[in-house]
Amino acid sequence: MNQTDTLIAIERAEVGYHEGFSNGHYNNHQKFSPAVPGLEWSQDQAWCQTFQSWAFQQADVKGLAPVTASCAAGVDWYRSRGRFSYYPAIGAMVFFGPSGGSHVGLVHMYDADYAYTIEGNTNANGSAEGNGVYLKKRARRDSYLYGYGLPAFAEGIVTADPGLKAAPGCTYRATATSRESDAQPATPLEAVLPWVSSNQLIWAATHTLAEEQAMGNGTSRPADDVALVQDALEQLMGVTPGDPHSVFEAETQQLFERFTREKLGHSEVAGNGVPTTQELVELGERSGLFNVRAGSSPALVLPWVNLNQVIWASTHSAQDEKAQPVGSADPRADVALVQDGLEKVMHTAVADERGIFEAATQSLYDDFRRTVLNFAGSDAVGAPGEQSLTELGQRSGLFQVRVGSLPAGGAPSGPGVDGMGEIAPKQVTFHRYTTQGTLADWITEACAAAGVHASSAWVKGFKTAVARESSGNPNACNLWDSNAVTPPGYSKPEDFGDGYPRNGPVRRLNGELTPFQCSRGVVQCIPQTFAAYHAPGTSVNIYDPVASIAASIRYVRKRYGVALDGSDLAAKVQQFDPNRPPHGY
Known part of the structure; x- marks a missing residue:
């Protein structure tokens, strides 16, 4: 057999293998980690990529894939060699999740709609944290499927990528099946649930x-x-x-x-x-x-793309784009995300330099508007617009779009902190925050949502204020200070935070009715302030630390005139200054 069929035969022989089972659950203990030199340490951890490294070793084609336990490293390995595609191929490694870092399998067959795969550390539901080796059927245009690494098999590779029709060592076929798959009796595949x-x-x-x-x-x-x-x-x-x-x-x-x-x-x-x-x-x-x-197309945690930045890049030369200083106003990161989105949705590689919006990116963007969004005439050409860019972010699952903050050139303009994202106080919710994260992560995400760069001044200042305001508890609810009243026109809300009385133990409120105006959250906003300075795209839950910190950033910028880079935050707002005693803000 050739290299491709040998590899597929080795993996198919493992279908039905299950990891260890103890204390009532599967435990990630498997035979593959100890058998791959350099990956012994990965025992008892997620092993989908380790299984692939093991199979390539067993097939004596170890040099055609990375020896790693990381899916993200696998994507980088194939990209660095110019062997990454958004089209399937026989014997290709298929990567899943944001940037391909969540899960991996091997393609043994594909048609116009599906890639048929062999995957380790999955289960009947297709989870990236499963219990064994399974045959799977994956929708090619599902946003969870990120792309394919193409091993350089000695006999070449059969691929559905039309851009490789004339490439050496590549044979184009719209649908294809490996000889090893043809030789096997049909194996039932799980129902393809949404x-x-x-x-x-x-x-x-x-x-x-x-x-x-x-x-x-x-x-x-x-x-x-x-x-x-x-x-x-x-x-x-x-x-x-x-x-x-x-x-x-x-x-x-x-x-x-x-x-x-x-x-x-x-x-x-x-x-x-x-x-x-x-x-x-x-x-x-x-x-x-x-x-x-978990993690695919999240509505809140995806990176932001600035429409103004992308329009600027699309209407300036490559020389102008490259002359932009690296930093919060540099459009290249935004353009790179747009290019990734185009490649994923259009299944075509962008020929421009990564992060530079030139003719090839413009042409593919125009094709996206014509063929996917059905735009026509002047709507389908020219600089990107808010509607089409938002659709591209949603369809690719790679980014969200904001307008007006930090346009190229670095000078603040547009709506700034006035009126963007404001909600009515009665729209604020009081749900307990349960998602994981670190304070540094929260501050960084909040800075992006508030339209400022996550400088050391912002990070240091909010670490100081958070320690003073809530001791880092995003669910803190102050039940005793002067704010803890219900003003006329409001009613007590059902609250799921942690109630802090003047005296006595902290208790979980668990739906208890509390005064509307209590200071809440990681930086102790009252709902009226949180609503007035709410950042667009963030949660309306006052206990969400990203939303709460973002509102606080917008508040101190507006009330105290704090600079965009936060350089004068500690000087202007004492509560954020670690060298002065605490003080309300």
Whole structure:
């Protein structure tokens, strides 16, 4: 057999292998890590990439793939050799998740719609954290599928990439099957269930009806995911949520709480009807209606692309673009994300230098508007617009779009901190924050959301203020100071934070009614201030630390005139100065 078929035969022989099982669950203990020199350390860890390294070694083609346990390193390895494609190939490594860093498999067959793969550390639901080696059927245009690494087999490679039709060692075929697959009896494949994103659902559960409906009709909109969750709840609980179909509001939250208590046996609800990834996995498996992945197309944690920056790059020369100083106003990072999005959605490589918006990027962007968005005439040519760029971000699952902040050239202009993202105080929610993260991560994300560069001054200042305001607890709720009242026109909200009384132990509020104006969150905003300075694209949950810090950044910039780079933050606002005693702000 040739190298391709030998490799596929070795992997197919492992289908059905399962990792170790102890204490009632699978444990990532497997035979592959000890058998790969240099990867022994990876025992008891996620092993999808380790399985591929093992198989290439067994097939005596070790030099055609990286010896690594990291999927991200695998993507980088193939990119650095010019052997990465957005089209499948027989014997190609297929990478999944954001930037290809979540999971990996090997393609043994493909057609116009699907890539058929062999994957380690997966399961019947296709999880990136599974229990064995399985045959899978993966939709080629699913946003979870990132792209393919093409090994340089001695006999060449068969690929669906039309850009490689004339490349040496490549044979173009729109559909293809390996000889090894043809020789095997048909193996039943799992039903291809739709995927839902836990990040999208958590976003929907913590945002207002208006924000959910404003997400539009792109492929990353959470409405379709929410509808599947509602269908599953109705099937398992025998009750139809009273919310509109595809809207994750109070009725759906309450029914989800019932599901976690009555079906999963949770005695305490972790997030006021806000789902966790594991709870969604259970719901999907028990209903048989969907699979779950975390991290794909998140509505909140994707990087931001600045429309002004992209327009500037598209209307300036390569020389002008390269002359921009590296920093928060440099358009190259934004352009690189746009190019990645175009390559993923259009399945075509961009010939321009990475991060430089020139003729090839413009041509492919125009093709995207014509063929995918059905734009015509002047709408389909010229500089990118907000609608098309937002659609590209959503369809690729790679970025979000903001307008006006930090345009190329570095000088603040546009709407600044006035009026962007402001919400009504009664739109603020009080859900417990349960997502993981570090304070440094929160500050960095909040700076991006607030339209400022995450300079050392901002980071150091907020680390000081957070320690003083909440001791780092994003769920802190002050029940005793002068703010802890309910002003006329407001009512006490159901609160799920941690209540801090003047005296006595801290207690979990768990839905208790609390005064509306309590200072809450990691920087102790009151809801009125949080609403007035709310940053666009962030959660309306006052306990979300990114949203809370972003609102605080916008507040101190407006009230105290703090500079865009935060260089005078400590001087102008004492609470943020580690060299002076605490002081309210």
